[in-house]
Amino acid sequence: MERIIIHSDMNSCYASIECSLNPELCGKPVAVGGRKEDRHGIILAKNEEAKRYGVKTGEVIWQAQRKCPDLVIVPPHFDIYMKYSRLASQIYADYSDRIEPMGLDEVWCDLTGYAKTYKEANAMADEIRSRFKDELGITVSIGISFNKIFAKLCSDLAGRDEVYTVTPDNFKEKIWTLPVSSMMGIGRKTAVQLKNYCINTIGDLAASDSEWLRSVFGVCGLDMYRNANGLDMSSVAKYGEYPEVKSIGHGVTCKEDLTDNDQVWRVFLSLSQLVAKKLKAEKMIASGVQISIRDNQLVTKQFQCETPISTRSAFEIATAAFSLFEKQYTWRNNVRALSVRAINLEDEDTPLQLDLYNDYRKHDRQMKIEDTVLDLRRRFGENAIKNCCLMLEDKIPGESDNKPTPFMRDFRKGEKK
Amino acid sequence: MQKRKIFVEVIIRVDEEGNNYPECIFFERERKYFIDKVIDVRRACATKTGGTAMRYTVRIGSKTTYLFEDEGKWFVEAS
Numbered sequence: 001m002e003r004i005i006i007h008s009d010m011n012s013c014y015a016s017i018e019c020s021l022n023p024e025l026c027g028k029p030v031a032v033g034g035r036k037e038d039r040h041g042i043i044l045a046k047n048e049e050a051k052r053y054g055v056k057t058g059e060v061i062w063q064a065q066r067k068c069p070d071l072v073i074v075p076p077h078f079d080i081y082m083k084y085s086r087l088a089s090q091i092y093a094d095y096s097d098r099i100e101p102m103g104l105d106e107v108w109c110d111l112t113g114y115a116k117t118y119k120e121a122n123a124m125a126d127e128i129r130s131r132f133k134d135e136l137g138i139t140v141s142i143g144i145s146f147n148k149i150f151a152k153l154c155s156d157l158a159g160r161d162e163v164y165t166v167t168p169d170n171f172k173e174k175i176w177t178l179p180v181s182s183m184m185g186i187g188r189k190t191a192v193q194l195k196n197y198c199i200n201t202i203g204d205l206a207a208s209d210s211e212w213l214r215s216v217f218g219v220c221g222l223d224m225y226r227n228a229n230g231l232d233m234s235s236v237a238k239y240g241e242y243p244e245v246k247s248i249g250h251g252v253t254c255k256e257d258l259t260d261n262d263q264v265w266r267v268f269l270s271l272s273q274l275v276a277k278k279l280k281a282e283k284m285i286a287s288g289v290q291i292s293i294r295d296n297q298l299v300t301k302q303f304q305c306e307t308p309i310s311t312r313s314a315f316e317i318a319t320a321a322f323s324l325f326e327k328q329y330t331w332r333n334n335v336r337a338l339s340v341r342a343i344n345l346e347d348e349d350t351p352l353q354l355d356l357y358n359d360y361r362k363h364d365r366q367m368k369i370e371d372t373v374l375d376l377r378r379r380f381g382e383n384a385i386k387n388c389c390l391m392l393e394d395k396i397p398g399e400s401d402n403k404p405t406p407f408m409r410d411f412r413k414g415e416k417k
Numbered sequence: 418m419q420k421r422k423i424f425v426e427v428i429i430r431v432d433e434e435g436n437n438y439p440e441c442i443f444f445e446r447e448r449k450y451f452i453d454k455v456i457d458v459r460r461a462c463a464t465k466t467g468g469t470a471m472r473y474t475v476r477i478g479s480k481t482t483y484l485f486e487d488e489g490k491w492f493v494e495a496s
Contacts, residue, residue, distance in 0.1 A: 021467045087460070087469065136469050137462030 007151035013105035014045035020137035100237040110236035147232040176203030250274040251339025258335040276314035286342030289320040295333035420465035
């Protein structure tokens with residue numbers, strides 16, 4: 001049976017939702033921007049009117065306002081965007097049981113078996129479009145094709161509130177003439193590399209020798225070849241089915257630049273606690289740590305190392321991250337943003353090969369302490385118990401917003417007595 | 418004229434399957450309106466005041482109007 005897959009993309013998602021929530025904004029150039037005070041003052045999304053002024057996603061708010069003085073900046077409301085994403089999934093679920101989200105605003109939906117022909121699929125796509133307008137007040141671009149890669153490409157080609165279809169009969173005329181960079185999985189750097197070999201269009205890539213592509217780009221080269229020839233056979237995940245977790249990370253852009261190792265340690269400790277909490281929820285342990293450092297010149301570097309023991313302890317993850325930082329970072333510039341990622345994840349019940357060089361009793365004690373801390377936080381709130389060094393931390397957004405919890409209030413009452 | 422969201426108190430009847438049927442609206446706690454018929458129930462965006470909610474098309478006397486329910490709170494669009 002021929003596969004029919006659609007890819008649906010909510011147009012200017014965050015900005016459209018903001019306009020839908022506040023009809024007074026309709027017709028005005030609107031952008032969703034982060035908080036300047038937290039140094040997140042960049043454009044996260046913009047609507048069509050703002051796009052006309054040349055406002056770009058990721059640019060600094062003052063640059064955007066210079067291009068468009070009347071630009072209305074609204075703060076992000078992620079909980080509401082999540083709600084809209086959930087409601088959108090409910091709409092797709094009326095058409096197929098195979099729905100695979102890609103972020104909050106994009107989704108693949110496998111209509112194989114639900115639509116017998118492309119004509120039927122088009123009718124379904126039109127219905128989805130109109131339901132989005134009526135029920136959520138936002139528009140979507142929908143691409144229809146016979147595999148996920150081409151469906152995604154089609155939704156990029158479709159205009160606002162439009163449907164674009166590519167079938168096995170016409171993909172050569174419609175897709176092979178497009179630049180390679182328009183295909184999913186080919187980034188800016190790969191596109192430049194391909195250009196150096198005179199591969200400019202998807203058609204050029206499809207006509208290349210697959211073995212040669214593999215020798216130059218490795219496994220990715222083969223994927224690119226398959227994708228360009230419409231041979232991608234990856235399936236759309238079932239609704240509610242999530243891919244296996246490969247890594248768990250957290251990052252933060254600090255309110256002010258970090259200037260010494262002590263400050264960096266505190267940020268790593270704070271981030272590692274969030275990572276450890278997620279590891280516990282996923283019942284996983286990590287045998288590696290990856291850090292990412294962004295300096296005040298906006299240069300990002302990434303390093304990774306193995307941990308001595310597979311762990312989900314925040315302290316051990318932070319220690320590994322910090323020693324990696326100390327080893328690799330030369331303090332030529334102050335640090336603007338940091339992230340910690342637990343990698344090489346395995347199930348927490350995986351048997352552990354002990355050795356003579358690590359103190360496993362200390363590790364077990366540490367894990368017990370941290371489990372108790374997590375339990376206290378679950379019962380009495382996130383700020384119920386904190387590392388002393390984080391009590392007065394004011395460079396991490398959110399870290400100094402100490403709302404007293406019932407536990408802290410009881411504790412203070414006890415102190416007064 | 419600019420419409421605004423006015424949250425209202427509602428008396429609801431819930432059937433065996435858990436469906437809600439609004440029966441009476443208290444508008445700004447002063448005026449009471451009995452709903453004669455629920456004509457339609459669907460998710461829809463509140464075009465005049467913004468946002469999305471379950472929209473109940475209801476008939477009150479000879480007038481047809483919309484009543485919205487969003488996460489347990491009920492509202493009407495009024496000027």
